[in-house]
Amino acid sequence: MDNELTIKIAGEAGQGMQTVGGALCNVFKDAGFYLFANQDYMSRIRGGNNFYQIRISDRPLYTLRQNSDIVVALDKPSVGIHGKSISKDGVIILDRKRFNITEENSAFFDIPMYAIAQKTGGNEIFVNSVACGFLAEMTGTDFNYVDDVLRAAFVDKKEDIVKKNIEAAQAGYDFAKNNFKRDIFKIKKGNAKKTLLMTANDAIGLGAIAAGCKFYSAYPMTPSTGLTNLMAHYAEKFHMIVEQAEDEIAAINMIIGASFAGVRSMSGTSGGGFALMVEGFSLAGMTETPIVIYEGQRPGPATGFPTRTEQSDLDYLISAGHGEFARLILSPGSIEEAFYLTLKAFNMAEKYQIPVLILSDQHLADSYRNIETFDFNKVKVQRHIISKEASKNVKNYKRYQLTESGISPRAIPSWIDDPIYADSDEHTEEGHITEDAGIRTKMVEKRLYKKMAGLSKETEKPVAFDIKGSDCILVGFGSTYGVLREVKESMPDKKIGLVHLPQVWPFPAEDMTELLKEAKKIIVVENNAGAQLARLLRRETGINADRSILKYDGRPFNLDTLIQQIEQEK
Amino acid sequence: MVEAKDLRSSDEIAWCPGCGNFGILNAVKRAITELGRNPKDVLFVSGIGQAAKLPHYIKCNCFNGLHGRAVPVAAAAKIANHKLTVVVSTGDGDCYGEGGNHFIHNIRRNLDITLIIHNNQIYGLTKGQASPTTDPGYETKFQPEGVIIEPLYPLEMAIAAGAGFIARGYAADFEHLSRLIVEGIKYKGFALIDVLQPCVSFNKKNTFDWYSKRIYRVNDDNSYNPEDRLAAFQKSSEWGDKIPVGIIYKIEKNTYEEKTGLSERMSLAEEQIENVDIRDILKDFS
Numbered sequence: 001m002d003n004e005l006t007i008k009i010a011g012e013a014g015q016g017m018q019t020v021g022g023a024l025c026n027v028f029k030d031a032g033f034y035l036f037a038n039q040d041y042m043s044r045i046r047g048g049n050n051f052y053q054i055r056i057s058d059r060p061l062y063t064l065r066q067n068s069d070i071v072v073a074l075d076k077p078s079v080g081i082h083g084k085s086i087s088k089d090g091v092i093i094l095d096r097k098r099f100n101i102t103e104e105n106s107a108f109f110d111i112p113m114y115a116i117a118q119k120t121g122g123n124e125i126f127v128n129s130v131a132c133g134f135l136a137e138m139t140g141t142d143f144n145y146v147d148d149v150l151r152a153a154f155v156d157k158k159e160d161i162v163k164k165n166i167e168a169a170q171a172g173y174d175f176a177k178n179n180f181k182r183d184i185f186k187i188k189k190g191n192a193k194k195t196l197l198m199t200a201n202d203a204i205g206l207g208a209i210a211a212g213c214k215f216y217s218a219y220p221m222t223p224s225t226g227l228t229n230l231m232a233h234y235a236e237k238f239h240m241i242v243e244q245a246e247d248e249i250a251a252i253n254m255i256i257g258a259s260f261a262g263v264r265s266m267s268g269t270s271g272g273g274f275a276l277m278v279e280g281f282s283l284a285g286m287t288e289t290p291i292v293i294y295e296g297q298r299p300g301p302a303t304g305f306p307t308r309t310e311q312s313d314l315d316y317l318i319s320a321g322h323g324e325f326a327r328l329i330l331s332p333g334s335i336e337e338a339f340y341l342t343l344k345a346f347n348m349a350e351k352y353q354i355p356v357l358i359l360s361d362q363h364l365a366d367s368y369r370n371i372e373t374f375d376f377n378k379v380k381v382q383r384h385i386i387s388k389e390a391s392k393n394v395k396n397y398k399r400y401q402l403t404e405s406g407i408s409p410r411a412i413p414s415w416i417d418d419p420i421y422a423d424s425d426e427h428t429e430e431g432h433i434t435e436d437a438g439i440r441t442k443m444v445e446k447r448l449y450k451k452m453a454g455l456s457k458e459t460e461k462p463v464a465f466d467i468k469g470s471d472c473i474l475v476g477f478g479s480t481y482g483v484l485r486e487v488k489e490s491m492p493d494k495k496i497g498l499v500h501l502p503q504v505w506p507f508p509a510e511d512m513t514e515l516l517k518e519a520k521k522i523i524v525v526e527n528n529a530g531a532q533l534a535r536l537l538r539r540e541t542g543i544n545a546d547r548s549i550l551k552y553d554g555r556p557f558n559l560d561t562l563i564q565q566i567e568q569e570k
Numbered sequence: 571m572v573e574a575k576d577l578r579s580s581d582e583i584a585w586c587p588g589c590g591n592f593g594i595l596n597a598v599k600r601a602i603t604e605l606g607r608n609p610k611d612v613l614f615v616s617g618i619g620q621a622a623k624l625p626h627y628i629k630c631n632c633f634n635g636l637h638g639r640a641v642p643v644a645a646a647a648k649i650a651n652h653k654l655t656v657v658v659s660t661g662d663g664d665c666y667g668e669g670g671n672h673f674i675h676n677i678r679r680n681l682d683i684t685l686i687i688h689n690n691q692i693y694g695l696t697k698g699q700a701s702p703t704t705d706p707g708y709e710t711k712f713q714p715e716g717v718i719i720e721p722l723y724p725l726e727m728a729i730a731a732g733a734g735f736i737a738r739g740y741a742a743d744f745e746h747l748s749r750l751i752v753e754g755i756k757y758k759g760f761a762l763i764d765v766l767q768p769c770v771s772f773n774k775k776n777t778f779d780w781y782s783k784r785i786y787r788v789n790d791d792n793s794y795n796p797e798d799r800l801a802a803f804q805k806s807s808e809w810g811d812k813i814p815v816g817i818i819y820k821i822e823k824n825t826y827e828e829k830t831g832l833s834e835r836m837s838l839a840e841e842q843i844e845n846v847d848i849r850d851i852l853k854d855f856s
Contacts, residue, residue, distance in 0.1 A: 014624035073630055116756065156751055173630075194856070195856075196852060196855040196856055197855055197856070198855045202855065206848055206852075207853075209847075209848050209851075210842075210844060210846055210848045212843025212846050214650070214838040214839075214841060215646060215649060215650060215838065216841070217646065234851060237851070238846065239835070239838070239841055241649050241651070241830060241832070241838065243646075245642070246671050246672065246674075246675035247671060249639065249671075249672075250639075250642040250671070250672055250675070251642075253635065253639040253642035253643050253646075254642045254643070254645060254646035254649075255614070256635070256643055256646075257633065257635075257642060257643030257644060257645065257647040257650070258642070258647060258649055258838075259648035259650075260615070260633050260647060260650075261646070261647040261648075261650035261651045261654065261838050261839055262650055262837075262838075262839030262840075262849055263650040263651075263838045263841075264653060264843065265646070265650075277634055279639075280639070281638065283635055283636050283639075287633070287635070373852060374852075377850065380843045381843055381845075381846070383843075383844065386842065387838065412839060413610070413631040413647075413651070413654065413655070414610050414611045414631070414651065414654055417610055417611065418610070418627050419610060419630050419631045419632065420631050420632070421625075421626065421631070421632040421634075422632065422633045422634065423626075423632070423634040424618075424634060424635050425634065428579075430581075431632070432580075432581045432622070432626050433581075433584075433626060433634075462682040475645075548804070
């Protein structure tokens with residue numbers, strides 16, 4: 001691939017990979033690079049082997065590469081673990097003396113980074129800043145950008161700390177300038193200076209705030225924690241209450257209670273936490289209470305890989321909850337989609353009075369990419385409640401009034417003069433408990449058929465490219481969008497079409513049938529073992545995929561290995 | 571002025587004849603009228619069980635949710651609109667069993683909500699299994715050799731967890747119980763009212779007769795100081811020949827609404843959300 005670099009910084013947990021990785025992302029962006037960055041970390045606070053991978057270029061990037069051009073080993077094991085995945089002409093930066101490595105390897109480039117850190121900062125902890133410095137120099141990035149980013153990163157720290165970090169970085173920069181005499185990593189920069197740098201977790205939080213979410217309750221669980229942190233960070237500014245629940249059962253029941261009382265409410269979790277929420281999910285369906293839940297998938301079963309990625313909860317979410325009721329499941333494939341679909345999630349939850357799920361995964365949730373700013377013309381909060389003003393005229397209110405659309409006008413407690421009854425038992429239009437067979441039938445049809453019919457009329461359309469005349473169509477949902485997009489762009493000589501589903505339920509069966517009707521070959525690409533999307537496609541459209549490419553090792557797809565897999569005939 | 575008849579719901583009552591719940595329902599209605607609350611500003615939240623049906627029998631707002639999960643619904647409804655009077659109608663199985671975790675942690679949250687726990691020491695709706703407060707040795711179909719595990723002492727537990735208002739009432743003492751409910755609702759913070767409620771169908775031990783011989787009003791004794799935590803612990807553990815009712819423990823505490831600043835503002839539900847502008851915070855990502 002032309003004019004791009006993949007940089008990997010590896011070490012043990014607790015060495016500050018996240019800090020140095022985050023700082024470098026900002027340095028590169030400020031210098032004009034587009035980037036895609038992802039942290040691979042273990043479920044531990046200290047030790048083990050973690051790495052931060054940053055891919056930079058002059059053009060927008062959407063996924064990761066298999067090999068790295070520059071590996072920075074912050075400890076000895078990283079040399080062995082990551083030295084193997086070096087690109088041709090790649091370099092492994094290590095501290096020979098510190099790691100006690102005497103063997104020769106043409107890819108090695110020795111920087112006494114720990115000694116530099118000790119000398120400039122008086123502590124080895126400054127090695128991260130040293131790395132920022134030499135990586136900036138090697139990639140042809142002006143030191144001013146490093147200086148600015150470090151000042152901003154340590155703004156809350158004492159002046160002395162800021163100074164030491166900058167000196168350490170400068171020393172790293174100077175060392176590379178005087179000793180690393182190759183220019184191959186000094187690639188062309190892009191126009192990304194004015195972009196925003198964030199993760200999908202951030203975008204979902206920003207979408208929720210813009211959608212008027214006023215109550216967020218969750219129990220901490222990777223990889224949804226980033227969303228929780230963002231909501232808590234901005235809670236005061238936007239008059240939101242962000243409450244740590246005692247468990248996920250409380251979290252979902254709390255958002256249902258807050259929503260019933262009139263505020264837009266949300267929770268975030270992962271598969272295991274959602275398992276605890278499932279009864280509450282059904283309660284939202286039965287009581288017709290709008291809620292939005294973000295489910296950041298990670299590999300199961302049970303605790304699985306707590307810090308890694310998978311797309312194995314698709315079947316589970318489609319059928320989660322006892323009984324039958326309508327739901328909407330959105331599956332953003334990019335940071336931008338995560339933002340707009342979160343807004344849509346709140347509007348649709350309120351319109352249909354249903355639970356809405358935003359299905360993502362650790363890979364999309366935690367990966368950084370730079371994006372253009374949001375189009376605020378597309379940000380519309382559509383309320384679907386009886387306004388306080390209109391509430392004055394409401395008489396003989398029935399919470400579950402039977403209507404053509406299946407949607408009953410929703411009043412807010414204390415705004416109308418009548419009491420509002422909501423019930424998890426089967427209920428009458430008034431909301432009182434009933435065992436009547438006739439009412440039961442009507443209520444089931446209201447909650448399932450009628451709402452599903454409405455939802456199916458406004459599905460989020462599949463995103464499709466170059467379907468006509470293609471020899472092969474790649475199909476995916478959620479986080480695979482980025483890698484599929486780059487795979488397609490990287491194989492221009494092959495006639496490849498692409499379909500990405502930003503909504504998996506209700507399944508856009510008509511659209512998919514239309515898009516795939518002339519397909520010569522369909523390959524469904526999923527980060528799971530069960531070919532869940534391929535089976536869903538067959539179930540809802542009768543279309544059989546010709547091939548499934550599955551990955552269930554807890555790691556995301558990357559550009560190189562997916563191209564290899566596509567090229568291998570089955 | 572709201573009168574008891576204004577609180578009459580159209581829903582048919584599905585409790586057993588002679589059930590202790592009738593006394594509680596009447597006391598609740600009396601308390602709401604005495605407090606002069608407009609029924610539209612009162613929300614009753616319940617889970618599952620006979621106690622959970624109470625909100626249907628009173629003409630106020632009602633959210634009848636899942637077994638054990640009334641308290642988190644109530645807590646968050648209060649957060650969403652702190653001007654609502656929020657009362658939870660729950661039972662010993664619902665609140666101390668299935669919902670035990672929420673019981674503990676919402677005491678810690680200290681929202682201004684009131685819990686009325688219909689404590690009949692048995693599971694009624696599922697036909698007679700032991701509850702967390704069933705006396706040891708009591709035989710049920712699920713525990714044919716008698717209950718062998720220790721009963722839970724909810725009042726002691728509530729004091730330990732930091733509740734600021736803890737009372738015990740008796741379903742057959744309408745006047746006294748309605749006073750306790752008035753005091754509980756007026757109290758600023760999490761108020762717990764455990765109500766001894768004979769189950770005429772499944773609890774053959776703790777009957778009206780059994781209770782009436784044992785109950786005494788703790789607040790009749792002027793020397794009892796409900797602000798004394800150790801004395802309250804002692805009273806809470808009294809069970810057997812003599813059973814105290816009344817306000818066992820009461821202290822002032824800061825509420826969740828005060829600590830979060832909610833009480834100073836309009837309710838979250840009333841805030842305009844059509845034009846929330848996030849452009850200003852995008853600089854944090856640039």
